[in-house]
Amino acid sequence: MDDVNTTPTKWNETETLALTHFGNSDENDEERDDPTEGALASPLSEEDAALESWGIDDSKSLDLTRLYLNEIGHSPLLTAAEEVYFTRKAQQGCGASRARMIESNLRLVVKIARRYLNRGLPLLDLIEEGNLGLIHAVGKFNPELGYRFSTYATWWIRQTIERALMNQTRTVRLPIHIIKRINGYLRTGRQLSQASQRAASIDEIAREMECPVQEVERMLGLNERTTSISTFSSATDERSPLDTVADENGVDPALYVQDSDLKHGLRGWLDRLSAKQREVIERRFGLNGHERATLEQVGKDIGLTRERVRQIQVEALGHLRRIVESEGLTGDTLFC
Template identity: 40%
Template sequence: MSADNKSLIIKKLIENGKKKGVLSYKEIMDALMEIDLNEKQIDKIYEAIEAKGIELVEDFDKELEEIQSNQEEEEIDISVPEGVGLDDPVRMYLKEIGKVPLLSAQEEIELAERMHEGDERAKKRLAEANLRLVVSIAKRYVGRGMLFLDLIQEGNLGLIKAVEKFDYTKGYKFSTYATWWIRQAITRAIADQARTIRIPVHMVETINKLIRVSRQLLQEHGREPHVDEIAREMNMNEDRVREIMKIAQEPVSLETPIGEEEDSILGDFIPDSDAPAPSEMAAFMLLKEQLMSVLDTLQPREAKVLRLRFGLDDGRARTLEEVGREFKVTRERIRQIEAKALRKLRHPSRSKKLKDFLE
């Protein structure tokens, strides 16, 4: 995304906040999720929002409401999603974080106050109490190219940033603020690591939207949607939709096993357009054998001159000058030897062996 487009999105976000006087964290999440920003840039945007006197308010979407309500009831689901293998490291980690009690709103404030005074233990306690929140969010990103444990790890990095930047004086719950940082860390990691070819964060979100729209249209029409239908639903032109579809394609390994017994690989069935056909290669080898046989009937000096002049040994043809230096004679003498050798090859006793290959 160009710098102009980024500036336009941020400008629209701030203008929207100025008109209403408030912005919800969800509105900020949705707007900034489309932009590939670093930590310092995000901080500057929050500073700009505050400088304009725009109030930040809580306005959860269904997903955040579920997380918030579960946290209040100490019922955050840290079970493993269906289809995810539960190996020992994951099992041990979930067991350990399940032992950490959640915090009440008052305890959050008390810890935040202690953090403000430089208490590192308070910072650690706030982070540990929200590790289950990370797992709950990470589950929603399973199946996008990263292992479940890696998603949790990246989400934990986002949680640490949220702990460091949390401002309790705003009066909002920590989970509201932390959710955005956790999501941002996970989606950025997916964009950076999940694909062989890296795709920017904003493009990952666009691809995900295209996939959601395609599935929705498939359910509505009972068939695969056409490009023009997807374009109308996404408010894009058809060329842009085709471009996104092309970007979304995953590279396929040439080592991919093929067949029921997987005894072949994909590379075995892909022809090399630069390589000669087997029949041509076989004919060439037979021609070379016959040609060498014919050259052996010439004088050794004549045969070597032809080999050098036409590159029969290494594929590199030499000039008369180069061959002359090889034999320590003039280029004119080499030309004479070459002409004599070619005349001999044209004799029926020799040329008939090559005739079939030249027709």
């Protein structure tokens, strides 16, 4: 399956703990007869010394990782003959044999999961996804073909981890077939860069892949990372970027209160007008659900001439000005 492109970042202490248990990984481990060879846990004294020297604050996450790694370290690896035996028993419906196959290969999952650190998912999540692939591999393994189970399971473990990275680490999810095409272009670009000792251009990638330049540009453009502003950058953050971004369309609280008070006062002032004056003012200025209208439109709606509507408006506005001035306001406050 295609590799998932990511940007490396600094390892955290939880991931370093896995290194204490399982040592450094080899990129070609899956090509060996038994990738779990040498995967036994190191003595706990070394781990405890490392923990003390790190001074880790996230003790809860670290304790969970340490507990899991310690537990799976007690399951012995299976010989080739034992793999055949337990696989056959599992295929016959023996749950204990199936569990034995899974438990004896959990360290293989950790070994593979470490290769995908710093790609968007924490170590424990990578292990969880890899375990799903391991479980699937147990059900699909055919011991009669002659190869070791670890060789077969490696593909399934990698597939589930990579698919999880594709589906869970992007704010905007891309279809799997699109991600595979993107990874193909990226892989070609890396190969060209290694051969020429410089960054490969889009033209070179397109020429090597025998596809249009516009297609490569479009695919690589989809690979740009996006981050949700509501996502916390770390577990210790109390505020997300969304909490610090000002809303340009937001209403000033003081202006909102002032506007609310003015609307409340306006309703009271309109009640002190005659029915005809109030109707003209509401229609002319679009108040109380009416659309703003011209003098002529108002006259047609209420059966008056344009000039008569204008006279009523002048009378009503004069009355309103006297009302608001008596309350210490000015006409400009209402009709600005």
